[in-house]
Amino acid sequence: MCYTNDHARLQYRDGRAAEVIIPRLSACTDTTKVVNHGRRINTAALQPMNEENMNPADEKLGALLRASRVSPALPPRFQDNVWRRIEDAEAPVPSTSRLFWLDALAALVLRPRFALAAVTMLIVAGALLGLRDGSQIARRDAQARYVAVVAPDSLR
Amino acid sequence: MNRSLVILLGTLALAMVVFGSSYAVSRHVGESCLMQPGNDLAWLRQEFHLNDAEMARIQKLHSDYLPQCAAMCQKIAAKKMEVEAALNGTINVTPAARQKLAELAALRAQCQAQMLRHFTEVSQAMPPEPGRRYLAEMQRITLGLHEPSEQSMSISAGDLHGHH
Numbered sequence: 001m002c003y004t005n006d007h008a009r010l011q012y013r014d015g016r017a018a019e020v021i022i023p024r025l026s027a028c029t030d031t032t033k034v035v036n037h038g039r040r041i042n043t044a045a046l047q048p049m050n051e052e053n054m055n056p057a058d059e060k061l062g063a064l065l066r067a068s069r070v071s072p073a074l075p076p077r078f079q080d081n082v083w084r085r086i087e088d089a090e091a092p093v094p095s096t097s098r099l100f101w102l103d104a105l106a107a108l109v110l111r112p113r114f115a116l117a118a119v120t121m122l123i124v125a126g127a128l129l130g131l132r133d134g135s136q137i138a139r140r141d142a143q144a145r146y147v148a149v150v151a152p153d154s155l156r
Numbered sequence: 157m158n159r160s161l162v163i164l165l166g167t168l169a170l171a172m173v174v175f176g177s178s179y180a181v182s183r184h185v186g187e188s189c190l191m192q193p194g195n196d197l198a199w200l201r202q203e204f205h206l207n208d209a210e211m212a213r214i215q216k217l218h219s220d221y222l223p224q225c226a227a228m229c230q231k232i233a234a235k236k237m238e239v240e241a242a243l244n245g246t247i248n249v250t251p252a253a254r255q256k257l258a259e260l261a262a263l264r265a266q267c268q269a270q271m272l273r274h275f276t277e278v279s280q281a282m283p284p285e286p287g288r289r290y291l292a293e294m295q296r297i298t299l300g301l302h303e304p305s306e307q308s309m310s311i312s313a314g315d316l317h318g319h320h
Binding site for chain 2: 099102103105106109110118119122123124125126127128129130131132133134135137138139141142143145146147149150151152
């Protein structure tokens with residue numbers, strides 16, 4: 001088997017394995033494509049003209065391209081980071097509903113009609129409660145004044 | 157911080173300010189409107205919904221009663237000073253101090269009887285139902301009648317004695 005391609009092997013967390021092969025410009029005829037679950041697809045038939053069209057100039061060009069191709073080293077914990085990002089993207093957002101209700105409530109509060117009704121209601125409720133408490137305080141004070149006049153403290 | 161949360165918190169604070177301001181202003185207005193400084197009988201008119209004729213009768217009773225009450229208060233104050241003088245410098249209750257205490261209690265009882273007589277007269281100057289309510293209320297305030305406190309205290313004291 002001729003490996004003139006770039007190979008990468010991904011190991012799923014559930015034990016499955018996948019091999020990814022990226023074809024290079026090469027004289028090798030054993031050209032394969034993405035392999036999943038151990039299955040390998042031969043794509044040589046899709047490239048019937050590769051060998052026939054090869055000439056020294058192409059070989060030089062291929063060699064130059066291979067030489068110029070930079071294959072940087074993967075950063076540490078690359079695979080873990082990839083899986084974590086995949087899981088993060090697929091995980092449900094727990095605060096979505098809360099955020100939705102907050103946004104909806106904020107939008108409701110900012111509606112002029114609702115704001116006007118709420119302010120009116122608060123003013124009326126405060127006024128009614130204040131008048132009730134004020135009248136009770138005035139009544140208590142008036143009673144205390146009357147009792148202080150007709151029944152001095154020395155008798156109570 | 158979430159923008160919606162900031163909006164809601166701000167709205168809540170604003171609502172509290174609006175409600176509190178409305179409450180404070182209304183309470184002050186209600187208090188000052190119903191308050192009648194200088195009129196000692198304002199409570200009777202407000203509480204028992206008396207008309208002018210009833211208020212005039214009660215005003216006369218009140219005016220007649222005040223000098224009697226003031227005279228009795230002067231007697232009580234003088235007797236208190238005598239009791240204080242009798243108790244001054246002694247560690248035991250002397251017979252003279254006991255005599256003064258008895259005289260003070262008699263004066264108080266006399267004053268209370270006079271006060272209750274006045275309450276009865278005032279209640280009779282009112283319509284029957286408000287009159288009954290007034291009399292009960294004044295007895296409750298001045299004598300502590302119609303209150304379960306002493307009854308409950310006597311029950312608890314009985315329990316205490318039972319234990320001992």
